[in-house]
Every structure is written in structure tokens, then in C-alpha cells.
Amino acid sequence: MNELIPERTKKNTLLREWSGPLTKDLVLNPGGFGLGKVPERLKPTSTVDSVCGFCATGCSLKVHLRDGEGVNLSASPAYPVNLGMACPKGWEALRVLDAPDRATEPLLRGEDGELHPVSWEKAASTFAKKFKAIKERHGPDSLAWLGTGQITCEDFAFLGALGKFGMGIRHGDGNTRQCMATAVAAYKQSFGFDAPPYSYQDYEDSDVLVFVGANPCIAHPIMWQRVMRNKNKPEIIVVDPRSTETANAATTHLAIAPKSDLSLFYGVARELIAQGHIKRDYVDRYTEGFEGFEDFVQEYTLEKVSSDSGLPVSAIEAFVASIAGGKRVSFWWTMGVNQSYEGVRLAQSMINICLMTGNIGRPGTGPNSITGQCNAMGSRLFSNTTSLLGGHDFLNEGHRNKVSEILKIDVSNIPDENCWAYDQIVNGVESGKIKGLWIIATNSAHSWVGQGRFRDAVKKLEFLVVQDMYHSTETAQLADLVLPAASWGEKEGTFINSERRIGVTRKVHKAPGKALSDFNIFRLLAAYWGCGAMFKEWDTPENVFKILCRLTKDRPCDISGLSGYGDLSAKGGVQWPYRSEDQDGETHRSLFSDGKFYRPGCKAIFLYDHPKPLPEPTCSNYPFVLLTGRGTSAQWHTQTRTAKSDVLRKLYPKNVYVEVNPTDAERMGLASGSLVSVSSRRGVVKAGVFVTPTVQPGQVFMPMHYPETNWLTKPDFDPHSRQPSYKHCAVQLQPVG
Incomplete structure (x- = not known):
């Protein structure tokens, strides 16, 4: 066992x-x-x-x-x-x-239905021929790409510019939609720009840290080590239905009912207002919309919030007292907030509390979203998906003209409208509008919510291209063309981490066989498409980085003060914004210390909505709530890479398991090691039982890393961010054998 x-x-x-x-x-x-x-x-x-x-x-x-x-x-x-x-x-x-299953040469599916090795010339010419034919027959809405948060900023920029400006592919999105879109939308709406305000030093400077739907002990263990370095004897409060590793290490665990967070934070805000713990000077000078928010939260009484959340009134009062008594209070969230059907308003409920208590712009404070993938922040700025290159806006004529001038391309090549989001692209594939799909460095056939629906949809495509470092992923096995890509360590470029720090990743390993870096794959495809001249200055990653620096000038993410990779190496990474060497001397810089935000009038805004009913409540047929999340610090996403390490495999269970509360296990006659079928309205999978009090009665937990889990999850989406809600659906357990 x-x-x-x-x-x-x-x-x-x-x-x-x-x-x-x-x-x-x-x-x-x-x-x-x-x-x-x-x-x-x-x-x-x-x-x-x-x-x-x-x-x-x-x-x-x-x-x-x-x-x-x-x-x-x-x-x-x-x-x-x-x-x-x-x-x-x-x-x-x-x-x-x-690993032996590295993709080492291009693979093309033949008439026999099997993938066969072909030359790069054959692969690139087939890509161009197939996609051009689809576009000619069905129009620009018939092609799309799905990217990642794992490639470099330079790769992102090349993919986005090639796809939209060179090939005229209108729709492209990334798997960062699955992890960070909610935080992006929340910051954009509240602050005027996607701007996580913190630095990691805030972990050490806070005296009250509130972790919401976050388990950094497992998901971000080095960040948790920074918390452990805090010398202020901080109060650590975890808001999470599960008794996670982080909850067990905290001073207080608020084991709320799943998806009751929004009601809880509105109630906390009400009590802080009623007790006079508001920084009125800050609110009046630097924010707008507080009066409406003050009226809005009045109905969220202690009794209502207690009923909604399952927490005793005394626990809520103690939570309020901790926030009111803290000198430097910080809120931290990850997927438990972001992957929700109302995650944007939930993130903003924490932003609102920070604004009204003045816990922003000072050391140890802030509403702080912890990013998931190594370069999700780079994707947010440079992938040309949800925003125009360099944090610009596709809808802004001045922004389009600026990008056109710097890139020396005709402004008519730059779309003046936003593209479809990930779920809309999948819907387009399902409906037959999208006929050709290009998937880069992501394993959608494992990770996308409601997996059965995705797999059925891609069968309707005329041509599916997968660009990945392994030929064995679930998605690559469905492809018509596999393009073998170099991985981390086999190419150079830059990543941007959670605290907005840009760092260089170096080539220290030779890519296997005929695999090419993503950057060079894009160069090759540009040449075969016939738009290579548009990217004649995009000859090395570092030269593209210098172009990106120029693109960001006068934006909140301005890094025009950097001259190249040498600057980043010499300075130990650089947090944006970085406009000149005048900003040297501080290894950690947080935003909004001047109280100026990126909205009109430089004021942040209070945003709020009433909580919505659960999309799929439990019932007699499906009586358990399924929670999902990270399993161990040794696993990563779909295990595409971590499963290749003998050491890492020994640190987590080989087979999928479901955590069951002892009360439920006893009632059903289950023991650790029992085999059960876990069923939802979307699928049925088998899993081993692990009996543990870390989940509450009526709830079960399955790690996201196993392919079985997303056969069960329900495709619900936040209306503002279009991020999937992975964290809650109704399931049934049945003993097997």
C-alpha cells in the first residue's frame, strides 16, 4: 500500500x-x-x-x-x-x-494511421501546405494555436507574432488560461494592469500571512521556506477545505465549505468596516467605489457567513481580529482561487480588503497571486494572446501603431480585436469552425477540464500539429504531425517569475537527434510559410529580447532600461519595471508604494458581485464533492517530465488515488488500498483509496497530475477570465471487487 x-x-x-x-x-x-x-x-x-x-x-x-x-x-x-x-x-x-521517449525527429501520420519519421523539410512544408489550405477553404477563424507557460519570453513572442502577424491565424491562447487568467483579470480590472504587486521578501516581512486555496508547502516549497525565514513570529492563516500540508503547519486553519470563500471575505470586510479598521485617508486618496462596496457587504452578517462557510462565528471574529491587529498583512492565493467559476470576484474580495486596510504598497503586505508555471508571467506579457506584445491592447489604435513601428511591420497585420480564449477555441473545434490546431509544449489531452469532451472534439480536426519534447504525451499521440522540440536546458532565453523577476535560462545540454529549439522551429516555419522576411531581425533569442525591451517602453512592465542578457546575469535577475540603472540597489521591489495605480485617475477600484450558486451541487446520485490539486512536491502538472525521473517517481504514488474521510470510509466499508470507481456526470475512473482525515466528510480529493482526474471535472468558466473551474464537482464512489 x-x-x-x-x-x-x-x-x-x-x-x-x-x-x-x-x-x-x-x-x-x-x-x-x-x-x-x-x-x-x-x-x-x-x-x-x-x-x-x-x-x-x-x-x-x-x-x-x-x-x-x-x-x-x-x-x-x-x-x-x-x-x-x-x-x-x-x-x-x-x-x-x-528520457528514451524524447521526440528526436518529426513524425507525420501516414495513410496507415501511424506516425512515421520524416525530414524537417517535409514536416515544415506539410505544416504550411495543410494550414494554408484550411485557411483558404474556411477562412481565418478556422486555424488556432494553444500554447504554454513553459517556453521562454522570446519563444512566446515569436509564436505570437508569427501566428498572428505572419500567418494570419486569428485565435491563439495558452494553458496559462488554466492557471493564471483569473489573477490577470482581477488585477487588470482593479488596478488597470496585470500587476502582481509583491516580492518574495514580503514572505519574511509580514506579521500576518493569509493563504487562500494555496498549498505552498507542496506547490511552491521554496516560497514556503521564505515564510519559514520570517523572524516576526507571524500568524499564518490558511483558508482551505482540506487540511493540507500548509494548513497543518499554520497557526490557524479555517476549514471552510468548498466555494464559500467569497461570502467569507465579504463578511470579513463588513466586520472590519463596522469596527472602524479602515484606512479612510488611503481609501479616499487612492481608490474609488468604496461607498458602494460598504453598502454591498452589509447583508454579509456573521450569522450568514457562518451558515455559508460552516465556520463558527468565533472563528470568523478571530480572523477579523487578526487582520485588524496586523501591521503588515498579506494575502496569498493560487489555484484554489483562480480555478473557480467566480474566481475573479474572489480574488478581488481580497484585493478589496487590502485596499481598505492600507495593506498594499508596503513591505509585507499585498493581495498576491502566486503564479504556477515557470514563465506564465512571460506568457501574460509577450505571448500575443490575451494582450498585444509588451502588455499592450489589441483594441487600442495607438498601441497597434507603436508595435507596428517597432517591429517594422504593416499595422494592417495586427488584429484590432481580441481572439478567442482556450475554452472558446475548444468549442470552435467541437462545432467544426476550427479545422486546424497547433499545440505547443502543453498536454491538453490530459490537462483540459472535462477530458472526454476535448478528445472527442479534436477528432473533428482536419489537421492537428503537436510541438513537444516527448512523442509519448497523450496529446502527441493524437497528432497528425509531431514537431520535436528542445527543452529547458537545451536552449536559451528568459523567464519571468511570480515576483516579476526576469532571469536567464541557459543552454547546458545538447538536444537529442534532430530536435530543434522552439525558437528555431518558428524560424523554419516562417520561412516555409513565406513570411520569413518579416522576422529577419529575429535571428537570436537575445536580439528578440532586446526588441521586447523596446516594446515595453512606457508601459507598466517597462524594461527598456535593460540592454541584454548580461544585465540580467550581472544584476541577479531584474524585477519589472526597470527603466534605468537608477532602480539598481534593491534586490526586491514591490509595486504601488506611491499609491498610484494604472487606471484613469491612478486610482484602484472596488469591484464585487454576489456569490453565485454552485454549478453542480451534490445530490443523492453524486453525494461527494471532488476537490483537486497538487499531490506532492515531486510531481509537476501532467507528469510529462517528472515521470521520467527515477528519483521523483519514488517520491509519489505510481497510481491514481482518492482521499476519503475515515467516517465515509467506515460507512462504505473502505480501507486504504481498496479500489473504487469514482464517477461524475462526465466519466468513470478507478482509483485506490487513501483513508485520511485531511478531507472533510462528504468530500474527496484527487491529485491533478493523474490523467484520470480530468475525466471527472466539469467545464464551468469564470465569466471575466474564462478560466476553468477544476476545484469542485459532484461525484459518486462505488467499491470495486
């Missing part, structure tokens, strides 16, 4: 070693941990610093080279993000590059 036991129930000896300062033995060991004699052929001869390519913490890894190839790595002790720490995924980053 050991393989079904989640990581938190084991002794995390290895994780503690990985998360702490490094010894000489750990630095030199080729496996990245433990002790032992290092073979002479693996002893490093030089090192290079490179930002990790897994999560958005943005740790710097010191890659140790032998004959120019990375042979092992350690964590960079001086980098202001991770301070010499790394998590299991980071330690194993090199190991996953040599």
Missing part, C-alpha cells in the same frame, strides 16, 4: 535536505543529493547559472558542466529568489532530458 500513501505521510528526509543549504558533497554529487564518490568523468570543470524551468518560483540553479554539457547542478546561494535552496523537481531537472 506504500505506493498509495501521499508524500506528507512519509518522513520527508530527502526534501529537507533538498530545501536546505548545500554542502560540498551535495554540490558534487551527480544525482543532486546524497553522498558518494563522484566518477572522474562527471566531475565538473565549469559552472553556469540558469533559472529553473519548472514552477514560477524562478530559482537559480548552478549547472556544473563537463566539456560544455551539464552533468549535475546545485542551487545558487546568492540568488535573491531561492538563496541556495531547491526543491526535488529542480534537483532532477537534468535527468529528465535523456
Whole structure:
């Protein structure tokens, strides 16, 4: 039964070693941990610093080279993000590059229905021929791409510019829609720009930290280490239905009913107002809309909020007292907030509390969204999907003219309307409007909500192209054309982490076979499409980075003060905005210290709506609430990479499991190790049972990393962000055998 036991129930000896300062033995060991004699052929001869390519913490890894190839790595002790720490995924980053299922040459599906190796010339010419034919027959709405949060800023920009300006593909979105769209929309609406205001130093400067739908112990362990460095003896409050690892380490766990957060925070706001804990000077000077919000929350009495959330009134009162008594209060959220049918208003309920209490723009404060993927922030600024390159607006004529002038392209090539979001693209495929789809560095056939519907939809495509580092992903197996891509460590470029810090990732490993970097794949496809001249200055990633720096000038994300990769390396990464060297000298910079926001009048705005009913409440046929989330710190998303590491596989259960409360397990005659079928209105899967009090009666939990989980989830979407609601649906359990 050991393989079904989640990581938190084991002794995390290895994780503690990985998360702490490094010894000489750990630095030199080729496996990245433990002790032992290092073979002479693996002893490093030089090192290079490179930002990790897994999560958005943005740790710097010191890659140790032998004959120019990375042979092992350690964590960079001086980098202001991770301070010499790394998590299991980071330690194993090199190991996953040599997996036997790497895509090493282009694959084209033949008349026999099988994928066969072809040359790059054949692959690129087929791509251009098929997509051009579809566009000619069905129009510009018939093509689309789905990208990622895992490639570099330079890759994003090239994909977005090539797709929209060069090929005239109108619709493109990324899998960042699945993780960060809610935070983007919330910040844009409230502040006027997608601007996470914090730095990681705020973890150490707060005296009250509130984590909502966030489990950084597992999802962002290095961020949690920053919390543990806090010398203020902080109060740590976790708002989450589950007793997560973070909840167990907190000073207070508010185990709310699923999806009752919005009512809770409106009630907290009401009590703070009633008790006079409002910074009236700040509200009057730097915000608008407070009077309407003050009236709005009056109905969210302690009794109502207690009924909605399942929390006793005393617990809510204590929560209010903690916020009122804190000098530096910070709110932190991740997918438990973002992946919700009303996530934008939920994020803004925390933004509202920070604004009215003055907990923003000062050290240790802020409404702070923790980003998921290594370069989701880069995607938000440079992918040319939800916004025009460099944080501009497709709907703004002045922005289009600026981009046109800098890129030296005709403004008529730049769309003057927004494209479809991810779910709308999938709907377009399902309805037959989209005939050709290009998927880059994401595994949609595992990760998209309500998986059965997605797989049925892509069968209707005339041509599906998948560009990935592995040919074995669920999505690649459905493709008509597979383009083999280099991975992290096999190319260079920049990532932007959660705290807006831009760092360089370096090439330390040779890509296998005929695999090319995404950047060079885009260059090749541009040439075969016939628009290569448009990108003649896009010859190296660093030159594209310099173009991006110019594009951001006078935007909130302005990085026009940077001259190239050398600046980033010398300065230990740079947080945007960075307009000149006058901003040197501070390793951590937060936003809004001057109280000026990016909306008209420079004022933030209070936004709110009443909570909506659950899209799928439980019933007699489906009596359990299914919660989903990260399983262990050793797993990453669809396990496309982490499953390739022998070490990481040993740190999490091999097979999918479902967590069941002991009360429910006893009633149903289940024990840990039992096999059950878990069914929703969308599918049925089998899973092993893990009996644990970490879930409440009537609730079950399944990790997102297993392909089975998204056969069950329900495709509901936030109306503002169009982000899927992965975190709540109704299911049934039935014993098997």
C-alpha cells in the first residue's frame, strides 16, 4: 500500500535536505543529493547559472558542466529568489532530458494511421501546405494555436507574432488560461494592469500571512521556506477545505465549505468596516467605489457567513481580529482561487480588503497571486494572446501603431480585436469552425477540464500539429504531425517569475537527434510559410529580447532600461519595471508604494458581485464533492517530465488515488488500498483509496497530475477570465471487487 500513501505521510528526509543549504558533497554529487564518490568523468570543470524551468518560483540553479554539457547542478546561494535552496523537481531537472521517449525527429501520420519519421523539410512544408489550405477553404477563424507557460519570453513572442502577424491565424491562447487568467483579470480590472504587486521578501516581512486555496508547502516549497525565514513570529492563516500540508503547519486553519470563500471575505470586510479598521485617508486618496462596496457587504452578517462557510462565528471574529491587529498583512492565493467559476470576484474580495486596510504598497503586505508555471508571467506579457506584445491592447489604435513601428511591420497585420480564449477555441473545434490546431509544449489531452469532451472534439480536426519534447504525451499521440522540440536546458532565453523577476535560462545540454529549439522551429516555419522576411531581425533569442525591451517602453512592465542578457546575469535577475540603472540597489521591489495605480485617475477600484450558486451541487446520485490539486512536491502538472525521473517517481504514488474521510470510509466499508470507481456526470475512473482525515466528510480529493482526474471535472468558466473551474464537482464512489 506504500505506493498509495501521499508524500506528507512519509518522513520527508530527502526534501529537507533538498530545501536546505548545500554542502560540498551535495554540490558534487551527480544525482543532486546524497553522498558518494563522484566518477572522474562527471566531475565538473565549469559552472553556469540558469533559472529553473519548472514552477514560477524562478530559482537559480548552478549547472556544473563537463566539456560544455551539464552533468549535475546545485542551487545558487546568492540568488535573491531561492538563496541556495531547491526543491526535488529542480534537483532532477537534468535527468529528465535523456528520457528514451524524447521526440528526436518529426513524425507525420501516414495513410496507415501511424506516425512515421520524416525530414524537417517535409514536416515544415506539410505544416504550411495543410494550414494554408484550411485557411483558404474556411477562412481565418478556422486555424488556432494553444500554447504554454513553459517556453521562454522570446519563444512566446515569436509564436505570437508569427501566428498572428505572419500567418494570419486569428485565435491563439495558452494553458496559462488554466492557471493564471483569473489573477490577470482581477488585477487588470482593479488596478488597470496585470500587476502582481509583491516580492518574495514580503514572505519574511509580514506579521500576518493569509493563504487562500494555496498549498505552498507542496506547490511552491521554496516560497514556503521564505515564510519559514520570517523572524516576526507571524500568524499564518490558511483558508482551505482540506487540511493540507500548509494548513497543518499554520497557526490557524479555517476549514471552510468548498466555494464559500467569497461570502467569507465579504463578511470579513463588513466586520472590519463596522469596527472602524479602515484606512479612510488611503481609501479616499487612492481608490474609488468604496461607498458602494460598504453598502454591498452589509447583508454579509456573521450569522450568514457562518451558515455559508460552516465556520463558527468565533472563528470568523478571530480572523477579523487578526487582520485588524496586523501591521503588515498579506494575502496569498493560487489555484484554489483562480480555478473557480467566480474566481475573479474572489480574488478581488481580497484585493478589496487590502485596499481598505492600507495593506498594499508596503513591505509585507499585498493581495498576491502566486503564479504556477515557470514563465506564465512571460506568457501574460509577450505571448500575443490575451494582450498585444509588451502588455499592450489589441483594441487600442495607438498601441497597434507603436508595435507596428517597432517591429517594422504593416499595422494592417495586427488584429484590432481580441481572439478567442482556450475554452472558446475548444468549442470552435467541437462545432467544426476550427479545422486546424497547433499545440505547443502543453498536454491538453490530459490537462483540459472535462477530458472526454476535448478528445472527442479534436477528432473533428482536419489537421492537428503537436510541438513537444516527448512523442509519448497523450496529446502527441493524437497528432497528425509531431514537431520535436528542445527543452529547458537545451536552449536559451528568459523567464519571468511570480515576483516579476526576469532571469536567464541557459543552454547546458545538447538536444537529442534532430530536435530543434522552439525558437528555431518558428524560424523554419516562417520561412516555409513565406513570411520569413518579416522576422529577419529575429535571428537570436537575445536580439528578440532586446526588441521586447523596446516594446515595453512606457508601459507598466517597462524594461527598456535593460540592454541584454548580461544585465540580467550581472544584476541577479531584474524585477519589472526597470527603466534605468537608477532602480539598481534593491534586490526586491514591490509595486504601488506611491499609491498610484494604472487606471484613469491612478486610482484602484472596488469591484464585487454576489456569490453565485454552485454549478453542480451534490445530490443523492453524486453525494461527494471532488476537490483537486497538487499531490506532492515531486510531481509537476501532467507528469510529462517528472515521470521520467527515477528519483521523483519514488517520491509519489505510481497510481491514481482518492482521499476519503475515515467516517465515509467506515460507512462504505473502505480501507486504504481498496479500489473504487469514482464517477461524475462526465466519466468513470478507478482509483485506490487513501483513508485520511485531511478531507472533510462528504468530500474527496484527487491529485491533478493523474490523467484520470480530468475525466471527472466539469467545464464551468469564470465569466471575466474564462478560466476553468477544476476545484469542485459532484461525484459518486462505488467499491470495486
